[in-house]
Amino acid sequence: MKRLVIDLRVVRNNLRAIKDRAEGVHVFVDVSANAGGMGLLPVASFLRDEGIKNFIVSDPGDAKLLRKNKFDKERIMMLRSTADPNEISELLSCGVVCTAGSYDAAVAINGIAEANNIMADIQVKIDTGLGRYGFQPTELDKVAAIYRYMSSLNVVGTFTTFSSSWRNKKQTFTQLDSFNYALDKIIEMGFEPGAAHVIDSAALFKYDIELMDAVRVDTALTGRIPGKIIQGLSKVGYIEAGIEEITWHAKGHTIGAERSFVTKAPTKVAILSVGYFHGFGVDRYIVERSLFDIVRWRRRKSFVKINNQRARVLGTVGLLHTMVDVTNIECTVGDIAMLDVDPVNVKGLPIEYR
Numbered sequence: 001m002k003r004l005v006i007d008l009r010v011v012r013n014n015l016r017a018i019k020d021r022a023e024g025v026h027v028f029v030d031v032s033a034n035a036g037g038m039g040l041l042p043v044a045s046f047l048r049d050e051g052i053k054n055f056i057v058s059d060p061g062d063a064k065l066l067r068k069n070k071f072d073k074e075r076i077m078m079l080r081s082t083a084d085p086n087e088i089s090e091l092l093s094c095g096v097v098c099t100a101g102s103y104d105a106a107v108a109i110n111g112i113a114e115a116n117n118i119m120a121d122i123q124v125k126i127d128t129g130l131g132r133y134g135f136q137p138t139e140l141d142k143v144a145a146i147y148r149y150m151s152s153l154n155v156v157g158t159f160t161t162f163s164s165s166w167r168n169k170k171q172t173f174t175q176l177d178s179f180n181y182a183l184d185k186i187i188e189m190g191f192e193p194g195a196a197h198v199i200d201s202a203a204l205f206k207y208d209i210e211l212m213d214a215v216r217v218d219t220a221l222t223g224r225i226p227g228k229i230i231q232g233l234s235k236v237g238y239i240e241a242g243i244e245e246i247t248w249h250a251k252g253h254t255i256g257a258e259r260s261f262v263t264k265a266p267t268k269v270a271i272l273s274v275g276y277f278h279g280f281g282v283d284r285y286i287v288e289r290s291l292f293d294i295v296r297w298r299r300r301k302s303f304v305k306i307n308n309q310r311a312r313v314l315g316t317v318g319l320l321h322t323m324v325d326v327t328n329i330e331c332t333v334g335d336i337a338m339l340d341v342d343p344v345n346v347k348g349l350p351i352e353y354r
Contacts, residue, residue: 002241002274004341004349006038008046010236014223015050017232018215021204026214028197029221030079032058036222037279037343038236039351041069048074056216060090067094077157081125081133083108092120097156101125101133103142106150113152122146123157124193126182128175130163137182140189147191158183158193159216166202166226176209205230224342237343239280240352242334243306245271246326255323256315268327270306272337273320279345281317305338306331 018027029052030036035043040062044055054075057063063076078091081101088109091098100106100122113120124143127134135143146153160179165172179198186193195213201220203209206227219225223233247269255261255269274280281302302313304324311324324337 002239002278002349003352004037004343004346005238005240005352005354006043006236006343007354009354010223010234011038011043011046011221012050014221014233014236015047015052018204018217018220020232022215023211025211026054026195026197027052028054028056028077028214028216030056030058030216030218031062032056032079032218033344036218037346038222039353040065042351042353044071045069054214057096060087060094060096063091063094063096077123081105085112088112092116092118097121097123099123099125099133100146100153101127101135103135103145106142106146106153110146110150110152119152119154121154121156123159124155126158126160126179128160128162128178128182129171130161132161134160135182137178137185140182140185143182143186144189144191147189155192155194157195157197157213158186159197162198162200162203165200165206169207172203172207173209201225202227205233222343235340237341237346239274239278239339239341239346239349240336241272241274241339242336243270243331244273244333246331246333247271257318261315266327267314267325268329269314270311270324270326270331270337272304272322272324272339274322274337274339275318275320277319278348279341279343280322280339281313282342282345304340306335311337 029047031040031044034040056077056079058079066076077097078099081099083105085108089112098109098120100109109120125134127136162172162175183193183196197212197214197216199209199211199215201217202225204215222236224235249263249267249269251263251265253263276282303310306329309329311326311329314323314325
């Protein structure tokens, strides 16, 4: 039996740390990507019980699922901009706050809202350097057109998304300046930008930045903001897997593929039927690291826990298997190993909540 374990007590403690850091401003929780791999409906229900009233999604299907499961009074926001009429219609039918990150998207939302004789709440996205969606700070005349000519749109917020807040402080503050510039210009033109929000998980805990009207969190909930360990946050998510087999290998035996391991002494090895397919040994931020960091990451030693003792991973983590050194650990087939994982990387396993 293999399963992903989500300890909701740890999630609760992380949420408390987020609220403390947010200092009373609204907390918008991003439950995109199946709530960061933790399970959309169970986690959203848990968060609602903990007082969260504002949820962010990145897919209309997630918004529809929440509404279908009695998330009637909660505010749901679509984080990404879309000009797709089918997606817009689905979002508006669910009463979702849409994001307009381009003139075309704003026109499309306005047209569908007008045809259905409704007012559509929207957020305006400003692009300060991420490049995915958003109005450039130099094209605020297009933002002004939303206020002047699109009578079926109600701007309830304005936001931007940092491109690398977890690793680049200088760039983050430069993007913050660009966003503040855009906000000032919108106000100077006589328009109300609504709730302004810019702070993400990393920025919330790493820097002292003006919180504005709300903060948006995702990785902080799982305690997995990349970089140094942040006081007050704990990691959420681990795989439990039973030992499949235990074998002894003589000195000089090769273990694993690719960067294989050669035993330096007789070694007792436990085999786990969990690999990188399931999300173990995967770093979703590796493509953003420097060459030095990548080399160091590849050379690092990985461990699992068996009977409350650390067992070193031998060789590389395989597609579906991992081999660990249990020479000095009393264990037998069926004993449970605990493997630390970021839930967002996990697939093919049931989730157990504790």
